[in-house]
Amino acid sequence: MAATTKVTTRRADAQRNIDAILSAAAECLSRNPAASTSEIAKAAGVGRVTLYGHFPSRAELLDAVFVRSIATGEEALGQVDLTGDPRAALIRLIETSWELVDGFRTLLIAAQEVLPPARVRELHADPMARVERLLERGRTEGAFRTDLPTTWLVGVMHNVMHGAANELQAGRITSAEAAPYITATLLAAYTPPGERVPG
Known part of the structure; x- marks a missing residue:
């Protein structure tokens, strides 16, 4: 009984240490x-x-x-209303996604420096699946282009978001400018050829 209690205590201590390390890492990396x-x-x-x-x-x-951080972001993204007009839903998703990217951008920069690109993309699988579902619905309803693969269009959003984080880090744009820039870029990229880009 005493041995079991000691093991349980060690596990609890280890978990507290892990939680403390992860919280400290997120805080430290958010600054530098x-x-x-x-x-x-x-x-x-x-x-x-x-x-x-x-x-x-x-x-x-x-x-x-x-x-x-991705798990925390998923909770926020899960609250975004993706019903109704696909373009309006996309704008709402971009705004919330950018808030998350902006909040975690220095962590993202740190991760990109040490993690393989394939791993960074793998960790974005759930958020990107949400984008893919919205794009598929928009394509079905005629709101988004169908001449390019959905996976390509999802990748465009992924790269534009990360590109905006890099531009912000370099001081070439402000956080307030980023979401409108991302929205304008993606609406132009997703609008079917020959149709007017919403604006």
Whole structure:
């Protein structure tokens, strides 16, 4: 009985350490995408040995932080109303998506530096599936172009969003400008050829 209690306590302590490390990493990386593991460990109130015991490399730590951030974002995206006119729904989805990207952009920059592009895209699978479903409905209803594959159009949104984050980081646009720029770009990209782009 005592041995079981000790194991349970160790597991609880380990989980608290993991939660503290992930929270500290998200906070540190939101301020500086180059934040070191030493800084993160200090902010989490643990030693580097403990941090590396849970996350053997910076890449694994960033992967875990990114996974948690994506899960948080999914909760917000799940609240977006995607019913009604597909174009209006797309605009609502862009606005919420940009808020999330803007909030996590330095974390995204840090992740892009250490994670393979395929892994970054894999972690975006659920948000991109939501975009794909909306685009498919819009294509069926004649709101969006059908001459290009849906997967291509989803990739366009993914790249435009990340491009806006990079432009903001470089100081070439403001956060307030980004969502309207993204919206204008994607509506132009998705409108069927020969039709007037909504604006």
